[in-house]
Amino acid sequence: MHRKLIEALAVESLGWQDYANCLGADVDLFFPDRGASTRVAKQICAACQVRVDCLEYAVSRGEKFGIWGGLSERERRKIRKQRAVEAAARTAMTGTMGW
Numbered sequence: 001m002h003r004k005l006i007e008a009l010a011v012e013s014l015g016w017q018d019y020a021n022c023l024g025a026d027v028d029l030f031f032p033d034r035g036a037s038t039r040v041a042k043q044i045c046a047a048c049q050v051r052v053d054c055l056e057y058a059v060s061r062g063e064k065f066g067i068w069g070g071l072s073e074r075e076r077r078k079i080r081k082q083r084a085v086e087a088a089a090r091t092a093m094t095g096t097m098g099w
Contacts, residue, residue, distance in 0.1 A: 048070075
């Protein structure tokens with residue numbers, strides 16, 4: 001699990017990771033044990049200038065663990081579900097309009 005964050009922060013082609021507040025931070029803060037607090041990780045993310053990029057990275061890749069862009073997996077799952085509902089609505093609308 002920790003390897004995912006390290007890999008995301010190490011990939012040169014992403015760009016955003018060079019500006020992440022979590023760069024150099026204790027990775028365990030972002031991958032806490034079940035039931036442990038995520039408060040510190042979320043505080044670090046809240047002040048991060050690339051929070052949106054980090055969140056999009058995790059949502060688009062279906063990250064199942066850790067705090068990414070200030071959100072837990074449960075919170076990111078809600079975003080993915082909402083996007084799926086919106087995509088289905090767009091598909092239904094274009095399908096009924098004959099586009």
